[in-house]
Amino acid sequence: MNKFMMVLASCCLAASALASEVKLDTVKVGIDKPTVGRGVEAMMTDCHSCHSMKYIKYRDLLSLGVDKKKVDEWRGDQPMDAALMAQMPEADAMAAYGSAPPDLSLMAKAREGGANYVYSYLLGYYTTPDGTTHNHIFPATKMPDILGMSNAKEAAERTAIQGKARDIVSYLVWASDPHAQERQSLGYYVMGYLFVLTLMLYFVKNQIWAKLK
């Protein structure tokens, strides 16, 4: 029966070791306020025109430490509790690009590869010798190269773009699960509590069973 568990465990390992088809770059997502705050700004200047984030409200940006003046500027005459809707109506975007820009609130969780996918996708643009732009990760994409990776020749420029992509992805990861940090810190307490409790139950169990001969 114990062998059975080993078989079970090794099957689980085998299934999770499945390689995906395209190699994704890995990104170390930042959870600190400065990084996420920079991500918000980059997002609002570069992506907000086309993409909505309908599960995020302007008020939520304040809690990330973004300057109130900036938030007021972004929201214009919309209330604080308005959701971040795209500036361009979906139909216009559809007409212009041939594909509707998806809502980004859950994007960091909505693709195989998660944050790494989005990071690799944003940086995956390149120019072929005949002058057209393509994407390694999503060859058929209708989104233009927003961050300009395909035109960036110098190392410094590329590094700057990579940094920006990381900021954006960090913000998207936060947005996809705003309670993640709270969840993890609560998790440590729960694990500690369960560990002590289980240990005590173990000793009580041994004590009770010791009465049996």
Next chain:
Amino acid sequence: MPHRIINWIDQRFPLTSFVKHELTGYPTPRNLSYWWNFGFLAGFVLMLQVATGIFLAMHYKADIAMSFDSIQHIMRDVNYGWLLRYLHSTGASAFFFVIFIHMARTLYYGSYRAPRELLWWTGQGLLLLLMGTAFMGYLLPWGQMSFWGATVITNLFRATPFIGDQVVIWLRGDYTVGDATLTRFFALHYLFPFLIIGAVIVHLVALHTVKSSNPSGINLQDKDNIPFHPYFTIKDLYGLGLFLMLYSVFVFFMPDSLIEPANNIPANPMVTPNHIVPEWYFLPFYAILRSVPNMVGGVVAMGVSVLIFAFMPYLDRSRIPGGAHYRPMFRGLFYFFAIDMGVLGYIGYIPPTEQSILIGQVATFIYFTLFLILPFLSKFEERWLMKRGLTPEIEALIASEAKEISEKSKKRSKR
């Protein structure tokens, strides 16, 4: 005062004697291993699912225009809504994990054999109800995988002879999976767990009639039975602690590992995901479905692969006690079956290629072959073990067990 209240009740209702007889004093074999903890754990997870589910239902909206948003409302705005949802979505996996081990225990120790057939069959019914509940619950978040999973599975009922198309429409309440499907799945997802509770009670009544089996496979003398409380209450609680630690790792640190990324995209009937996969607990059966080239054949094979467990009391003809413990051939079969399940699960997970389909077909063939050779192998093994000479204890036990069963049935028929 409490004493007087209990006295008052006891004159009108057998409370104390029931608790004493069925709970605290229930005679339990002292040699039960930790593999016997999983029944209690299944009951615990059932309660957990009901508790979290009822609170989720207070904030959830069963309407295709609102359900995806209502899940995000739960995840973001409801106080500890994220915890409720992750407890519930992880709880479904935990339930199957526990149930699969519980079933594997029963198979390994041969606990499905006489006189425990009814116990095994009520368990089989519980498995079907659990599968139905989880399948319908998975539609509720109304993500891409919810929608396409439900579409693919309801579509299988087209295989019903003559009235297939009507059955599919009847199940969905519409020509395609839509609002009518979502609301009925929600209603039934709320109902089924309570049917499960009812079936669990039947399962336990059957258990208390025939009593627990034990690792030796031998009916123990009275002196080897100990009262359930405090010995097994504390052992179950200790096991619960270990289980909760594993469960909490998933709930607090990797809850999304059990949710398909595509289910974070709202359902869209116009866009098929490039790879439709069911939840992990359905994968082996899904692989069997896909292994048969013909749709009707696939559906039949999948159905039989789940229901075939019900025949175990007849397929296993050996009288050697102790399950796989004293039976080397049966033990080999058991491990072979476990590995085959793993292979099928893996094949069900990956996108089909020519090679994976072939492996899946071989694994499907092995799956059924193992059940079908069991009657011959078990009889052959019994003869072989007898010829090699059983230890006198085991022989005496087989004899005493046979005597006991015939005496019991005589007693019953006299009454």
